[in-house]
Amino acid sequence: MEAHTVLTGFVALYIFMLAAFTGYEIIGRVPSILHTPLMSGSNFVHGIVVVGAIYATLNATTMLEQAIGFFGVLLGAGNAAGGYVVTERMLEMFKPSDKKKG
Amino acid sequence: MSPQFIIDAAFIAAAFLFIYGLKRMSSPVTARSGIVVAGWGMLVAVLASFLYTFGVAEAAKPHLTTNAIVAAVALAIGVSWAWWSGKKVAMTAMPQMVALYNGMGGGSAAAIAAMVLLQPAVEGGHSGDLLHYGVTVFGGLIGAISLSGSLIAWAKLDERIKGTWRYTGLQAVNGAVMLITLGIGGWIVFAAGGHAPPMIVVGFFVAALVFGVFMTMPIGGADMPVVISLYNAFTGLAVGMEGYVLQNPALMIAGMVVGSAGTLLTLLMAKAMNRSVSNVIFSNFGATGGEAEGEIKGSMKPIDAGDAGIQMRYASKVIIAPGYGLAVAQAQHKLFEFVKLLQAADVDVKFAIHPVAGRMPGHMNVLLAEAGVPYDIIYDMEDINAEFKEADVAIVVGANDTVNPAARTNKSSPIYGMPILNVDMAKQVFVVKRGQGKGYSGVENELFFKDNTNMVYGDAQKVMVSMIQAVKSLDGGGH
Numbered sequence: 010m011e012a013h014t015v016l017t018g019f020v021a022l023y024i025f026m027l028a029a030f031t032g033y034e035i036i037g038r039v040p041s042i043l044h045t046p047l048m049s050g051s052n053f054v055h056g057i058v059v060v061g062a063i064y065a066t067l068n069a070t071t072m073l074e075q076a077i078g079f080f081g082v083l084l085g086a087g088n089a090a091g092g093y094v095v096t097e098r099m100l101e102m103f104k105p106s107d108k109k110k111g
Numbered sequence: 112m113s114p115q116f117i118i119d120a121a122f123i124a125a126a127f128l129f130i131y132g133l134k135r136m137s138s139p140v141t142a143r144s145g146i147v148v149a150g151w152g153m154l155v156a157v158l159a160s161f162l163y164t165f166g167v168a169e170a171a172k173p174h175l176t177t178n179a180i181v182a183a184v185a186l187a188i189g190v191s192w193a194w195w196s197g198k199k200v201a202m203t204a205m206p207q208m209v210a211l212y213n214g215m216g217g218g219s220a221a222a223i224a225a226m227v228l229l230q231p232a233v234e235g236g237h238s239g240d241l242l243h244y245g246v247t248v249f250g251g252l253i254g255a256i257s258l259s260g261s262l263i264a265w266a267k268l269d270e271r272i273k274g275t276w277r278y279t280g281l282q283a284v285n286g287a288v289m290l291i292t293l294g295i296g297g298w299i300v301f302a303a304g305g306h307a308p309p310m311i312v313v314g315f316f317v318a319a320l321v322f323g324v325f326m327t328m329p330i331g332g333a334d335m336p337v338v339i340s341l342y343n344a345f346t347g348l349a350v351g352m353e354g355y356v357l358q359n360p361a362l363m364i365a366g367m368v369v370g371s372a373g374t375l376l377t378l379l380m381a382k383a384m385n386r387s388v389s390n391v392i393f394s395n396f397g398a399t400g401g402e403a404e405g406e407i408k409g410s411m412k413p414i415d416a417g418d419a420g421i422q423m424r425y426a427s428k429v430i431i432a433p434g435y436g437l438a439v440a441q442a443q444h445k446l447f448e449f450v451k452l453l454q455a456a457d458v459d460v461k462f463a464i465h466p467v468a469g470r471m472p473g474h475m476n477v478l479l480a481e482a483g484v485p486y487d488i489i490y491d492m493e494d495i496n497a498e499f500k501e502a503d504v505a506i507v508v509g510a511n512d513t514v515n516p517a518a519r520t521n522k523s524s525p526i527y528g529m530p531i532l533n534v535d536m537a538k539q540v541f542v543v544k545r546g547q548g549k550g551y552s553g554v555e556n557e558l559f560f561k562d563n564t565n566m567v568y569g570d571a572q573k574v575m576v577s578m579i580q581a582v583k584s585l586d587g588g589g590h
Contacts, residue, residue: 036133036137036375036376040138042491050145052209056216060361064163066182066226068168074230077226081219089193098198
């Protein structure tokens with residue numbers, strides 16, 4: 010498929026620059042008690058790579074590409090799903106004092 | 112609405128939900144909803160991506176059915192395996208699991224790069240476009256390094272690989288492997304204009320994977336917080352770059368947000384060890400220690416676990432400094448049970464967490480949260496260090512280098528200058544420890560020899576059980 014949006018080098022740089030500042034600002038204020046879930050949460054977010062792997066696999070033309078595509082999608086899907094499950098499990102555990110003292 | 116419009120709309124929704132979700136994850140109160148929000152973004156984007164079937168390149172059309180099946184099957188296997196493994200993994204094994212999932216993302220980005228290089232038709236006419244193929248190759252390189260490096264990190268944390276590579280000339284070998292990798296990559300971009308024979312492309316990725324292995328093998332366990340977050344940043348950058356190659360803004364935004372966040376976190380971790388990132392990656396830490404050790408006066412004085420427990424029962428302020436040993440012994444639940452007994456006896460108990468305690472950033476917080484410890488009695492190093500001198504007892508559970516006062520006083524020590532928890536300033540210090548060995552840095556811990564320090568030898572979990580029993584029998588079998 011011919012990609013219909015044309016992201017030239019400079020438009021890409023604008024996107025990268027703004028995204029980099031966004032990431033910096035969001036993470037810069039996180040208390041260190043949340044560093045693990047946050048790292049694992051951002052780990053989940055880059056699981057979006059599976060979308061790119063699906064796109065490239067759908068456009069495969071040889072067996073070799075299909076094989077690489079299979080692993081690309083497999084790994085990306087594992088990144089996304091695994092990242093989600095462990096982050097959700099960890100965040101569920103963080104609780105303040107109020108409920109205890111039973 | 113054309114399929115492409117739906118895809119674009121889904122991707123911008125996903126990008127928004129990711130950023131909003133991460134933002135919500137920055138406070139413990141809203142964090143849980145944050146990951147759910149980001150999860151919806153992922154679901155929307157993945158479902159929409161199958162609409163790409165309506166617009167594949169001419170050359171791929173005869174293969175479309177097979178391709179769609181390959182993608183769907185891989186997706187199903189990947190999701191179900193990861194879902195199952197993520198549900199059953201123990202909290203103490205979380206660092207290696209996060210490393211593993213992260214490496215998989217890097218591998219996926221590398222796979223995209225490989226497909227682009229093998230079949231330039233995938234993304235339309237870019238023949239001879241140096242920027243396009245330069246970004247492809249570079250993203251593939253760091254993605255592949257992240258894959259093999261994370262796998263090694265996983266194997267080390269999971270204790271499938273023991274020991275570290277430390278031989279003379281290690282840096283020269285690593286440097287040579289890196290030059291070979293960069294050389295092949297440069298050849299693909301500049302000499303071949305992106306149209307290299309498949310064997311060269313395969314060779315490039317093999318070299319990159321080997322470099323990831325060589326780079327990670329010499330790095331020891333206690334440096335893992337830096338390594339894991341570095342590879343997290345690597346995968347993010349790789350995803351962002353392949354997003355540019357595929358002209359996909361959602362990948363670019365998500366990848367770059369993670370890339371910069373991961374870089375920041377990596378720098379924070381390295382700072383907490385008073386070392387630079389390159390020092391962590393390229394120097395053999397333990398090997399430099401040892402020789403310049405001053406004589407330590409005094410001796411280690413053991414104490415019975417029960418006696419130590421009772422002493423804490425009568426203290427008014429106790430601060431606990433946990434380390435990786437807590438995770439190894441799985442002692443977090445027993446520790447909190449003991450803390451609850453102390454709290455019932457009106458002892459003020461706080462937890463002091465060193466930024467690099469454990470094997471990933473914030474590792475201790477996760478373990479304590481699992482045991483049910485409320486996060487408002489858990490303090491960061493800078494918030495609690497001033498309180499140690501008011502504490503009657505400081506108890507170190509499975510930590511070593513992060514509480515070694517040599518970092519403050521001994522200029523010849525390899526850990527000199529690293530910020531530490533000031534447990535030695537408490538009136539009484541107990542150290543729960545399995546044996547008399549040295550810490551990860553290979554440095555003898557001066558804390559253990561101080562007059563106000565007593566050693567409680569044994570597995571942390573068993574020690575906690577003895578302390579609980581001692582306090583319970585004192586209070587008449589409970590209350």
